[in-house]
Amino acid sequence: xxxxxxxxxxxxxxxxxxxxxxxxxxxxxxxxxxxxxxxxxxxxxxxxxxxxxxxxxxxxxxxxxxxxxxxxxxxxxxxxxxxxxxxxxxxxxxxxxxxxxxxxxxxxxxxxxxxxxxxxxxxxxxxxxxxxxxxxxxxxxxxxxxxxxxxxxxxxxxxxxxxxxxxxxxxxxxxxxxxxxxxxxxxxxxxxxxxxxxxxxxxxxxxxxxxxxxxxxxxxxxxxxxxxxxxxxxxxxxxxxxxxxxxxxxxxxxxxxxxxxxxxxxxxxxxxxxxxxxx
Amino acid sequence: xxxxxxxxxxxxxxxxxxxxxxxxxxxxxxxxxxxxxxxxxxxxxxxxxxxxxxxxxxxxxxxxxxxxxxxxxxxxxxxxxxxxxxxxxxxxxxxxxxxxxxxxxxxxxxxxxxxxxxxxxxxxxxxxxxxxxxxx
Numbered sequence: 001x002x003x004x005x006x007x008x009x010x011x012x013x014x015x016x017x018x019x020x021x022x023x024x025x026x027x028x029x030x031x032x033x034x035x036x037x038x039x040x041x042x043x044x045x046x047x048x049x050x051x052x053x054x055x056x057x058x059x060x061x062x063x064x065x066x067x068x069x070x071x072x073x074x075x076x077x078x079x080x081x082x083x084x085x086x087x088x089x090x091x092x093x094x095x096x097x098x099x100x101x102x103x104x105x106x107x108x109x110x111x112x113x114x115x116x117x118x119x120x121x122x123x124x125x126x127x128x129x130x131x132x133x134x135x136x137x138x139x140x141x142x143x144x145x146x147x148x149x150x151x152x153x154x155x156x157x158x159x160x161x162x163x164x165x166x167x168x169x170x171x172x173x174x175x176x177x178x179x180x181x182x183x184x185x186x187x188x189x190x191x192x193x194x195x196x197x198x199x200x201x202x203x204x205x206x207x208x209x210x211x212x213x214x215x216x217x218x219x220x221x222x223x224x225x226x227x228x229x230x231x232x233x234x235x236x237x238x239x240x241x242x243x244x245x246x247x248x249x250x251x252x253x254x255x256x257x258x259x260x261x262x263x264x265x266x267x268x269x270x271x272x273x274x275x276x277x278x279x
Numbered sequence: 280x281x282x283x284x285x286x287x288x289x290x291x292x293x294x295x296x297x298x299x300x301x302x303x304x305x306x307x308x309x310x311x312x313x314x315x316x317x318x319x320x321x322x323x324x325x326x327x328x329x330x331x332x333x334x335x336x337x338x339x340x341x342x343x344x345x346x347x348x349x350x351x352x353x354x355x356x357x358x359x360x361x362x363x364x365x366x367x368x369x370x371x372x373x374x375x376x377x378x379x380x381x382x383x384x385x386x387x388x389x390x391x392x393x394x395x396x397x398x399x400x401x402x403x404x405x406x407x408x409x410x411x412x413x414x415x
Contacts, residue, residue: 095398131398132288132401145288146289146397147289148289148292152398176293176300178299184286185285185286185287186316187286188286191285191286194285
């Protein structure tokens with residue numbers, strides 16, 4: 001399993017020289033299986049360049065959305081395979097209590113926000129609701145579960161015979177907890193992340209910033225480290241970097257959190273193009 | 280590379296966190312009626328501490344407290360609100376006598392129970408809130 005982030009920024013794209021080292025695109029990750037099956041995790045602005053680098057032989061793409069906040073779907077309308085009649089595109093994501101996934105996506109892929117209607121896309125498009133449960137795509141066994149973030153939001157655990165990945169880009173497991181972490185039974189996302197080889201996890205805020213943003217659905221770097229330790233992950237990738245944090249500030253904040261937490265596992269801040277080969 | 284499910288659904292985790300901030304005694308139950316969390320005010324009613332007991336199955340709960348009907352209760356459905364919440368997936372309310380067996384103290388309480396149902400209409404458990412009866 002090969003994992004390549006194409007967008008690591010949270011909330012809003014932050015392009016420019018000051019964020020060039022980690023990247024300014026919003027959430028999008030390519031996961032490639034041993035048989036070249038391609039999964040795309042979220043459809044932030046990074047999805048446009050991801051599509052440009054797809055091998056021409058790929059004829060099916062599965063896009064797994066964690067939720068429908070704008071920074072996770074804004075790139076969808078610019079995803080090349082959607083306009084290719086030879087492509088089969090499957091979009092997986094959460095419905096709400098009253099609206100299907102299709103109805104929710106139509107709120108973006110329709111005027112006045114976007115000129116092309118979802119139903120007019122020329123690819124072979126299939127939409128799949130993901131709530132709690134398991135499903136398979138090619139060699140990948142995938143588990144979805146609701147996680148703590150405003151609005152219907154899932155995280156994903158993706159496994160092959162040889163590797164495992166958890167993707168929790170927007171996640172606030174510490175919300176409401178008087179101390180964090182509680183034990184595993186009472187920690188959102190634990191089952192998805194338990195023992196994985198690689199965890200991509202929300203680490204948007206510093207401890208000092210968090211009180212002003214509690215309930216917005218994101219974690220501190222310290223909480224991401226504590227969550228990873230509780231779940232026994234083998235490698236943590238802090239993700240969903242705050243758009244207001246430039247490269248230097250990001251490195252400084254991560255270094256401070258690491259100095260406090262002393263994790264006994266590797267921690268590599270997510271950067272566009274940085275490849276994780278899990279096989 | 281499979282994992283065992285040990286974690287509560289996020290909806291139940293959030294219910295627990297909410298209960299932790301409330302003044303009224305709150306019990307959180309799973310679908311079998313096992314108490315999987317109770318807050319500090321509920322510790323006073325039960326006579327035990329959550330840190331000491333952890334989850335409490337229905338038989339153990341019966342050993343801690345006894346709930347009996349209040350003959351003056353004028354509520355429409357005198358059956359156990361918790362059973363109604365879990366079996367019929369609807370809220371229920373009743374006035375009950377609660378006997379704390381450890382010290383034989385009797386409290387008159389009003390008990391509100393409601394089911395926790397997720398967005399996919401799955402029953403995840405129920406919440407019981409106890410209101411110590413103030414009026415006649």
